[in-house]
Amino acid sequence: MKIELINSEKSKIKNDLEIVVLKNLKSIKDDKRKQLEKLGFDAKEAQSCFLENKLYIGSTSLSGEDLKIAFSNAIRILNKTKYKKILIELVSNKKELNLETLVEGLVLGSYKFTKYKSQQIKDSKEISIDIKDSKISKEDLEKQLKKSLDISTSVNLVREIVNTSPEDFYPKVMAKKAKEIASENNLECKVYDEKYLEKNGMNAMLAVGRASRHESQLIHLTYKPKKPKGKVLIVGKGLTYDAGGLSLKSGTGMVSMKCDKSGGAAVLGVMNSISKLDFEYEVHGIIGAVENMIGGDAYKPDDILKAKNGKTIEVRNTDAEGRLVLADCLCYAQDEISDIDYIFDIATLTGACIIALGEYTTGVMGHSEKLKKKMTKAAKQSGELIGTLPYNRYLPSMLKSEIADIVNSTASKAGASITASLFLDNFIKKENKNKWLHLDIAGAAYREKTWGYNPYGGTGAGVRLLLKFIENIK
Numbered sequence: 001m002k003i004e005l006i007n008s009e010k011s012k013i014k015n016d017l018e019i020v021v022l023k024n025l026k027s028i029k030d031d032k033r034k035q036l037e038k039l040g041f042d043a044k045e046a047q048s049c050f051l052e053n054k055l056y057i058g059s060t061s062l063s064g065e066d067l068k069i070a071f072s073n074a075i076r077i078l079n080k081t082k083y084k085k086i087l088i089e090l091v092s093n094k095k096e097l098n099l100e101t102l103v104e105g106l107v108l109g110s111y112k113f114t115k116y117k118s119q120q121i122k123d124s125k126e127i128s129i130d131i132k133d134s135k136i137s138k139e140d141l142e143k144q145l146k147k148s149l150d151i152s153t154s155v156n157l158v159r160e161i162v163n164t165s166p167e168d169f170y171p172k173v174m175a176k177k178a179k180e181i182a183s184e185n186n187l188e189c190k191v192y193d194e195k196y197l198e199k200n201g202m203n204a205m206l207a208v209g210r211a212s213r214h215e216s217q218l219i220h221l222t223y224k225p226k227k228p229k230g231k232v233l234i235v236g237k238g239l240t241y242d243a244g245g246l247s248l249k250s251g252t253g254m255v256s257m258k259c260d261k262s263g264g265a266a267v268l269g270v271m272n273s274i275s276k277l278d279f280e281y282e283v284h285g286i287i288g289a290v291e292n293m294i295g296g297d298a299y300k301p302d303d304i305l306k307a308k309n310g311k312t313i314e315v316r317n318t319d320a321e322g323r324l325v326l327a328d329c330l331c332y333a334q335d336e337i338s339d340i341d342y343i344f345d346i347a348t349l350t351g352a353c354i355i356a357l358g359e360y361t362t363g364v365m366g367h368s369e370k371l372k373k374k375m376t377k378a379a380k381q382s383g384e385l386i387g388t389l390p391y392n393r394y395l396p397s398m399l400k401s402e403i404a405d406i407v408n409s410t411a412s413k414a415g416a417s418i419t420a421s422l423f424l425d426n427f428i429k430k431e432n433k434n435k436w437l438h439l440d441i442a443g444a445a446y447r448e449k450t451w452g453y454n455p456y457g458g459t460g461a462g463v464r465l466l467l468k469f470i471e472n473i474k
């Protein structure tokens with residue numbers, strides 16, 4: 001799909017079809033309105049109607065998420081047709097649509113995972129957005145277009161990574177992808193293998209990947225602007241497959257566990273956009289890329305692991321592996337980088353998060369109410385859904401172990417997303433407690449259905465949210 005801005009006063013372009021988004025039929029001339037009504041179109045959300053050379057789309061409103069969903073509906077309909085040159089008027093009936101929102105809807109809505117289809121369909125749509133009558137200068141609109149394309153393209157990149165089969169996307173492939181992103185975006189990229197993990201006491205992460213034929217990789221990407229105003233760290237769970245380990249998942253529970261790399265993939269998505277967006281903060285993206293499998297060499301329930309910070313962990317369930325990988329990665333991040341302003345981890349950590357907040361919502365946990373508020377603001381602005389889950393003084397005791405410092409999985413499933421987060425809290429240094437948030441994207445990152453502008457499969461959850469958060473602090 002190509003998107004360009006045009007000014008119809010200067011250029012007379014020919015188009016095959018125009019997309020018209022409406023929240024009601026008031027602005028439509030009498031005869032057209034009657035025709036549309038006759039066809040059963042009354043501009044309600046998700047309604048669509050072809051009439052002459054126009055595709056009419058109904059929408060609850062002409063802004064925000066409504067607008068994104070409307071344009072994503074439009075492009076999905078058009079992708080099933082042969083219309084090639086498509087026109088959108090930025091200002092119609094005196095109402096100016098937000099260009100960034102509109103473009104996000106188009107790009108996110110048009111994504112489809114076709115990598116493994118024997119027949120590839122070429123996306124050859126040409127979208128012209130007519131900016132005549134806009135109150136914003138062409139230069140600023142071009143900037144908006146570029147920004148929106150950069151971000152949406154990164155979201156689609158994350159979706160592609162998440163959807164790729166675990167046979168094709170394993171830890172070393174993740175490291176290769178990180179290096180590619182680094183060289184395209186002028187980022188630093190360091191990749192460490194298992195020898196490094198061993199040498200540096202990262203035994204929790206090491207244990208999780210032991211039964212896999214794929215070597216675990218610790219990936220560290222850095223974006224350094226000229227005069228950084230501060231430092232943001234993002235640590236991602238990159239489980240390229242989670243079979244559950246010896247505490248093996250059920251047949252149905254295992255399906256879709258290629259999605260367990262979504263946190264790491266989101267880190268790649270953020271890093272892929274950051275330099276293009278001229279952020280003034282130094283941003284570090286750290287990924288623990290590991291595969292959790294079974295075998296004679298697998299780590300076991302009853303094992304005691306010593307993490308990088310010296311804490312000992314009694315393994316009660318090998319399927320609670322993400323927190324073990326993150327524990328060491330969080331230690332690595334805080335040992336290697338000083339004077340941190342913000343530290344986030346992002347992970348498909350617990351099924352319980354889906355039970356608590358529903359399928360689409362990211363769970364946000366942390367000590368600082370102020371920080372959670374800032375993340376909530378970024379969520380509203382970016383269009384991602386988040387919900388906060390509260391700590392309390394009683395829950396940490398659920399992680400007590402009789403024989404080690406803590407257990408990796410609590411005896412009761414009650415509040416399991418919160419106790420998982422409290423497990424991670426054991427690996428956050430005192431000085432960073434109020435700078436840290438944990439994002440559980442177990443539901444939001446991957447769904448086996450389409451919802452809004454999100455396709456079947458990977459959604460790219462976390463990318464727009466974190467980019468907006470960073471943009472807000474700059």
Ligand code: BES
Pocket residue numbers: 242244259260317319320321322348349350351352409410416442443
């Ligand atoms: N990767 C899973 C969590 C998950 C579940 C992600 C569903 C996406 C969809 C995680 O490693 C896991 O297995 N968690 C266990 C933890 C339990 C053993 C304490 C879970 O949620 O059941």
Ligand code: ZN
Pocket residue numbers: 242244318319320321322
């Ligand atoms: Zn697991």
Ligand code: ZN
Pocket residue numbers: 239242260319321322348349
């Ligand atoms: Zn997992």
